[in-house]
Amino acid sequence: MEEELMKDAKTILIVDDEQPIRDILVYNLSKEGYRTIEAGDGVTAVDIALEKKPDLILLDIMLPKMDGLSVCKRIKNSLNVPIIMLTAKDGEIDKILGLELGADDYITKPFSVRELVARVKANLRKVEVVSNNQTVEMKEDKKKESKIVVGDLELDLDKFEVKVRGEVIDLTLREFEVLKFLASQPEQVVTRETLLEKVWGYEYYGDIRTVDVTVRRIREKIEKDTSAPKILITKRGVGYYIASK
């Protein structure tokens, strides 16, 4: 329990369409001594943000009326307030960091309350210390890696383009994301469960075979001989990995 008086309390705007999630956040942030306000959709979020000028915004990506990305852009346009994005899968991080929306941080669901609170504190601290170069540094960090090259494989993360042996091939978004996740850690075997969670999102309850089928479609496009894959390899009993040579 923080013993701060309410009058100096920082105000946090929580934007999520699910009431229970908002409840969790409200409860825990209040407990930490923050004042909270809520919005359940994008349009309301923008309105409230501009009117109340909160000290920090927690913003879910999936929102009715106006999606989180647009909301973020819109708010950042008028206000200099730290925004932490909430996302269900890793793939969405690109959108946040890549599209110049100005989000300051992101956190993937399901998050622990502890972690979230820690992030909130960290981001509020940064505002206080105006000349802190941490934010800048982080963005550059992420941006650096706009290309992944592994063996014959070349992923351009900005253009969502894949080259195999120099030749451009056409992958669907889902296929691209799977390949990217695997290629970002070559030789590391990744289970189907992990792929489902990181690419499809933890809220996805589909069949695990879905991964196999997607892998097969990728192979049809990147492998010379689908029946003897040289790039995207099966580790039987475990999962898949990208061979680095």
Added chain:
Amino acid sequence: MEEELMKDAKTILIVDDEQPIRDILVYNLSKEGYRTIEAGDGVTAVDIALEKKPDLILLDIMLPKMDGLSVCKRIKNSLNVPIIMLTAKDGEIDKILGLELGADDYITKPFSVRELVARVKANLRKVEVVSNNQTVEMKEDKKKESKIVVGDLELDLDKFEVKVRGEVIDLTLREFEVLKFLASQPEQVVTRETLLEKVWGYEYYGDIRTVDVTVRRIREKIEKDTSAPKILITKRGVGYYIASK
């Protein structure tokens, strides 16, 4: 993936009055390497929680003797343990009430096992991320024990790969797990029974000779001369061990 050694296993207390639900949870969480304990009513739940001090509690709202909300309050009063509430209705009142009592998270029935496990993991992630860079934490976590080197033997736990005298050899998952178990404690003789329990699993009732056969297959792949093993040694009358040089 799920073959974590029991000694560092986190303990999860499952509180639900329906045996089948508990069974599902026990089964799946065990598979993920967690130790589980159970309670079927509120009073027992509090007792067990205070006595065993679990690392996390899954708590149904509807319970005999003492309802989940009171249980939550009671436990939170004495222990700082993450509690995930399970609720059957989406009546928000329940959830809100639950949250005011200090629950850290909630999940509505019917829930997918995948989601539940994800939540459990998230809530167990105790590492406070003070900095805003998630990757740092993750990497350190993974890198901790991703390799085992004993004598001429080198196991890469990420790649599920084994090298003998620098050369990569191909083991099946079962073979890899046996070798990993033995190599993680070189010179320590391990009985067949222990191997069956730790590698094959607690509920496995197969022939003990199965171990011998698996050992033999490993030897065929890692030993120069199968009839005079130098790495994976038999301790007659006891079991097997890995020679450290």
Added chain:
DNA sequence: TTTTATAGTTATATTTATATCACACATTTA
């Protein structure tokens, strides 16, 4: 709207891993 592309599901085929058995062989001990 219709058409097209993409993604997900299901059932079945195929491949590979694994368990088990029966017996050979080795070692210990009575």
Added chain:
DNA sequence: TAAATGTGTGATATAAATATAACTATAAAA
């Protein structure tokens, strides 16, 4: 020494994991 016990081995049946094809649903585009 013979008997008893413990271990190694090859063959094979079974089980499990994975690949694949065909189909359905959904979303995006025309």
